[in-house]
Amino acid sequence: MDLNSDLGESYGAWRMGDDAAMLAVVTSANVACGFHAGDPAGILKTLRDAAKLGVSVGAHVGYPDMVGFGRRNMDPSSAELVADVIYQIGALQGLAAAAGTTVRYVKPHGALYNTIAHDRRQADDVITAILAVDPSLVLMGLAGTPILQWAQERGLATAAEAFADRAYHADGTLVSRREKGAVLHDPEAVAQRMLRLVETGTLESIDGKTVRLQADSICVHGDSPGAVAMAQRVRQRLVEAGVPLAAFALARSH
Template sequence: MDINSDLGESFGAWRMGDDAALLDVVTSANVACGFHAGDPAGILDTLRAAAERGVAVGAHVAYPDLVGFGRRNMDPTSRELQADVIYQIGALQGLAAAAGTRVRYVKPHGALYNTIAHDERQARDVIAAIRAVDPGLTLMALAGSPLIQWARDAGLRVVGEAFADRAYNDDGTLVSRRQPGAVLHDADAVAERMLRLVQTGRLTAASGREVAIEADSICVHGDSPGAVQMAQRVHAVLTAAGVALRPFAD
């Protein structure tokens, strides 16, 4: 199993998360590309730290929305969206090369991630952009979403992702952050929840119903309060249960 986190999201004097501490725990790092968060110098620092620890790096591409942290819905044209994704991957590839590592996968962020999970037009634009840069890149997508099959049909390798610190709806989608209880904070409960997911392929939705989730990576959001402790607890519980932790991308 892989554990990933969204990193490189600090901007100038504004600090977001503890990248160094999380990089000691996770096996994959989704690194901001400057559109929703991150500045070039900070992104480069995160990439260097990831390279030192042997953590796999992915491009955390987003809508151009610094003010909204990439969490506001947008409806760009296909021409715009494809160019935006190509631009972000390319920028991170350059910084990664300078840091002594390389971009192995792409994980869309925030509103873009949730939109393309079900919006076929925008999904195909992101898929086309990835293929235009490097068809060997893996796409990380919401487990159980239509995006997974669309990307596989287009020839991309896809990895399904589950969220340790987010509540789920009965259909396998994430509870909106606007709803109470959407973000989970109890590290022990989250870790046991993820162990059950790994062992059974199921988790309990906000309604109390059981939901089947087929995932090869677990995300702990780097900007969540207590993110480091939560990631450490998930890592410890899975390891103690004999779960091998390694990057999904080679």
């Protein structure tokens, strides 16, 4: 199983998460590209640290929304969205090359991630952008949503993602952050929940029903309180159960 986290999101004096600590836990790092968060110097440091630890790197592309941290819905034209995604991947590729590593996948961020899970037009724009830059890049998307099939139909490899600290509805969609109980905070409960997912392919929904999910990667958020402790417990629980941990993108490249 792969463990991923959203990193490189600090901006100048504003610190977001603990990248160094998270990089010691995860196998893949979704690194901000400057549109929703991240300044070049901070992004470069995160990439260098990832390279030293052998952590796989992905482009965490988003809407141009620094104030809203990329979590506000936007409706860019296709020309804008394609160019924005190409721009972000290209920027991270340049920084990654300087850091001695390579961008291997793309994981859209926030509102863009949630929109393209079901919105065919914006999904196609993101897929078009990735194909234009490097068709060997893997697209990471929400497990059980149409974006994964749409990408595969156009020749992109995909990785299905589950969220360790987010509640699910019975249909496999995420509970909105605006709703009570959307974000889980108990490291032990979250770790056991992720072990169940790996072993059985199922989770319990917010209303107690069984949700079946096929996941290639588990996201442990890096910007929430107690994120590092939660990520460490998830990793520890999986290792104790004998679950091999490896970057999905690196495994596919060999």
